[in-house]
Amino acid sequence: MIETGSLIRSLSGRRAARNFHTFVINEIGHAIVTGAFSIGSVLASDALMMEQYGVSRTVLREALKTLEAKGLVEARPKVGTRVSPRSRWNFFDPQVLAWHYYAAPDPELYQSLFRVRGALEAPMIALASRHRTAEHVRLLKYWCHQMETAGDSIEQFGLACLEVHGVIAESGRDPLLRSTLGVVELTLALALTRDQAMPSASYRDKAAALFVELTAAIEGGQAEAAAQLYEACRQLDQSQTV
Incomplete structure (x- = not known):
């Protein structure tokens, strides 16, 4: 979970320490909330995202599970991971809220x-x-x-x-x-x-x-x-x- 105050600290350019798991969550979550990944679209395959973010399959899967818990994505058999409608997003999640700072x-x-x-x-x-x-x-x-x-x-x-x-x-x-x-x-x-x-x-x-x-x-x-x-x-x- 994002630490309270992280968004305020970022305003001055300070970056929080992060690991690969949090990095992938932030990259994908930020892209969804800001519209780079549109609602209803299917994310790239695991192989492509593993290459793009430079992480293992285990790290990627755990990050996607976290994003699914936040209501941002939904994994569907034979379809892939689809971006969920905004009505399913958890707007009380501090990280989901923080990403909205960077949206339009x-x-x-x-x-x-x-x-x-x-x-x-x-x-x-x-x-x-x-x-x-x-x-x-x-x-x-x-x-x-x-x-x-x-x-x-x-x-x-x-x-x-x-x-x-x-x-x-x-x-x-x-x-x-x-x-x-x-x-x-x-x-x-x-x-x-x-x-x-x-x-x-x-x-x-x-x-x-x-x-x-x-x-x-x-x-x-x-x-x-x-x-x-x-x-x-x-x-x-x-x-x-x-």
């Missing part, structure tokens, strides 16, 4: 991402306001400070912002809500690099200030105020993307 802009998908963020993170904010501990608050303040002092580093800002979302998820004591972090990471990456409404530095300053206020509201157990501030954060991100 899709306003409908972006709107869906922000609807999901609103639906899943809103109750998380309420739970965090109720269950936060002193350690959670300390971590929130630390990561907010990292956002404020990130300067021109998109990576530092994005990772710190993602950590804030993660701490809020942890403090809410609901492990399933943490699954929204893949959605959050993609929307953050888009907001940090595809902004049109304002310069990126202005966006980062506004976002950091909102998260400082949100942290204070969570610390004070002010669920209603926290919910309003979170919604302002979400709308700010959305204004940079959709």
